[in-house]
Amino acid sequence: MSTQDERARQQLIDLAAEFYDQFAGGEVPEMTLPTRTKSNIEYDEESGVWVYGDRTSTRSANSVRGARKLLKATYTIDFLARQLEEGRSSTLRELYYLSESWDAEEAAFSDQDESNQLIEDLEIVSEVTREDFHMRPEESGATLMGPLELREQTRRGEREIHCQEDVGEGGYQIPNNPDTIDFLDHDVDFILCVETGGMRDRLVENGFDTDYNALIVHLKGQPARATRRITKRLHDELDLPVVVFTDGDPWSYRIYGSVAYGSIKSAHLSEYLATPEAEFVGIQPADIVEYDLPTDPLADSDVNALESELEDPRFMTDYWTEQIELQLDIGKKAEQQALASRGLDFVTDEYLPTRLHEMGVL
Secondary structure: OOHHHHHHHHHHHHHHHHHHHHHHOOOOOEEEEEOOOHHHEEEEOOOOEEEEOOOEEEEEOOOHHHHHHHHHHHHHHHHHHHHHHHOOOEEHHHHHHHHHHOOOHHHOOOOHHHHHHHHHHHHHHHOOOOOOOOEEOOOOOOEEEOOEEEEEEEOOEEEEEEOOOOOOOOOEEOOOOHHHEEEEEEOOOEEEEEOOHHHHHHHHHOOHHHHOOEEEEEOOOOOOHHHHHHHHHHHHHHOOOEEEEOOEOHHHHHHHHHHHOOOOOOHHHHHHHOOOOOEEEEOOHHHHHHOOOOOEEOOHHHHHHHHHHHOOHHHOOHHHHHHHHHHHHHOEEEOHHHHHHHOOOHHHHHHHHHHHHHOOOO
16 A cells, blocks of 8 residues: 555544544534535635635534434445555445445435535545545546646556657546646647537647647536646646636636636635636637627526626636626627637637737737
């Protein structure tokens, strides 16, 4: 067992021992966690990311519901500790199904959302990430394409890979734990995180990564933790600017927010995952107007989401206030692919170069 695995296992055992000590001392076992709501995130000046505030909630065995939660936590800790000892790994989905085989029927999870949340709870109280628990999500399939050479630790040993020359058009697939990667060499000038597969393919087909020394990161919608982690590492360790290119709607702005500010559900990992220096390149509401892009009308859910973002502390900047209010005013949203209305090369020949020059990236 590696030193890192041993540390993760010990942290879990210490947590279980704390429950036991509470029992032995005649106390009702409990687990205290930060309240995971928008109202309980605050800006950390030192790290430049959004983290949980001081509000907490307690999972206590003083009720049947609370006792069940702690029972499930104890069984999960036991499973994770054995998994680490054996050098195995499993997916979040497998954990949900595995609980059906546990000898205490009450320890089984009712659905995967419950098991996912418990893993997040254990991350917070143990200060160990789920990657170090050897837990992984189902494959996200997110990829990199650009002039970057790296070394990856695999089950078959080390592999050195160039993320243009040694991969196909699909690019290099980001592993579940990007901390197993070493960056060897690069000619990257900036990182371009792209929401949709269609736009990612357009940029690669048009040679944008080659022409502008861009490392194109395909986010695949809401980015997985591995995608956000490798983006942060690339920025911090290689001193590369990060820009995020999404659709022009409130849900896509939250995709940008998860890269730059961190997400509410994983605010305990913001310093590990978020890249606060990341900038938003578009699609901006201002672009919808300036380029007269094909649009769809805002649905009621879009309007509600935009109004919520105006009250979200992560979006309380002059830039975002101006853009969101403009979008509410015009009542429209647009996809990245709407730029194709001006030709298949418009995004790589005109739109992105113009915006990136304006932002000082190019």
